[in-house]
Amino acid sequence: MARSATRSFTAELARALPDRPFAVELWDGTRLDPTTGDGGGPVFRLRGPDALAHVLRAPGQLGVGRAYVSGALEVDDLDAVLELLNGWKPAPIDGREQLRLGALAARAVGLRRPPRRPVSELRPRGRRHSVERDARAVRHHYDVSNDFFALFLDASMTYSCAVFSRGATTLEEAQHAKREMVCTKLGLQPGERVLDVGCGWGSFAIHAAREHGARVVGITLSEPQARLARERVAQAGVGDRVEIRVMDYRAIDDGPFDVIASIGMVEHVGNVQIDAYAQQLHRLLRPGGRLLNHGIARLRHTDPEAGPFSERYVFPDAAPLHLSRVLHALERAGFEPHHVEDLRHDYAQTLSHWIANLDGRLDEAVQLAGAERVRVWRLYLRAARNGFRSGFTSIFQVRASRP
Structure with a gap:
């Protein structure tokens, strides 16, 4: 059942991002290959369900950042990732597609406690610039x-x-x-x-x-x-x-x-x-x-x-x-x-x-x-x-x- 859930998630991700110059590997061996260029590009490795759980908890840069800092998300080439972010413009994903991706990600994660924030994260308190x-x-x-x-x-x-x-x-x-x-x-x-x-x-x-x-x-x-x-x-x-x-x-x-x-x-x-x-x-x-x-x-x-x-x-x-x-x-x-x-x-x-x-x-x-x-x-x-x-x-x- 777990392998089926990760396959469903990657299949939906493939539909949402038909042109992708990168690969994604999940913790159970499920892989999403690149579709553009020479088949190269950076590889994003999700080491466990916590990688998706961080993103579900804080969608966007913060959740991805938490997954990376904690070690749940690894990349094989940081320079290639930054080059990708400079030039790659993905097609917009509509609200329904986002909901489907979120639901399938949650299914792949399964019932579990939300992962802890990395200890190196600071959430400042008090008046800003006091x-x-x-x-x-x-x-x-x-x-x-x-x-x-x-x-x-x-x-x-x-x-x-x-x-x-x-x-x-x-x-x-x-x-x-x-x-x-x-x-x-x-x-x-x-x-x-x-x-x-x-x-x-x-x-x-x-x-x-x-x-x-x-x-x-x-x-x-x-x-x-x-x-x-x-x-x-x-x-x-x-x-x-x-x-x-x-x-x-x-x-x-x-x-x-x-x-x-x-x-x-x-x-x-x-x-x-x-x-x-x-x-x-x-x-x-x-x-x-x-x-x-x-x-x-x-x-x-x-x-x-x-x-x-x-x-x-x-x-x-x-x-x-x-x-x-x-x-x-x-x-x-x-x-x-x-x-x-x-x-x-x-x-x-x-x-x-x-x-x-x-x-x-x-x-x-x-x-x-x-x-x-x-x-x-x-x-x-x-x-x-x-x-x-x-x-x-x-x-x-x-x-x-x-x-």
């Missing part, structure tokens, strides 16, 4: 473990877009080029007081202090990140010029600063807070001071801020805004923009290095973060690269000043 909720969201992403990030980042632990377009050939060279480019754009001078918003593991703060003689305050919401950043500051011999704090940007009250660098943090701010973010940076900067805001932005105004997979597993509450929205907030706060540069292709190349590094150390990654998190990160890094390659997202550096 200080408390933002702290939980950021920790969900960054507190996997410092050692996990070290598996795929370069030796400087720089977790933002590297710059290859200035001639760098290695990830280390490209990250150094990015940090130096930021300092050059800001015209950083010895003795100037710098605020590093979203300082990560301290790579920019160390660079600005060691190479340019700046005095830097770096802030992060991740305590494990801050601990390692402080160790790295001490090892670099700049402990007298760099202070690392665990602090929300809204809580800083000891300005003014001569320079503010916000590198890879504005994506976490969101549309409801972007004006307050710009106003706070303006308050913290002295008249004549300089700002560099570096962040991911959406390119198309028809696309949503983020999908449910990213919301629950990668960057809860993160919302890459359009460049025009960020500029509008900066101008309303009183900043004068001077220069904008996009680094879309640089970030795609950066992500290719991170993907290769992580894939080369998967066993260590699973030991450090667990199989669920590794599945999330392997998909997330590729999806992010796909966004930059396809023109869904870009990344912009905006240089501005407070007149």
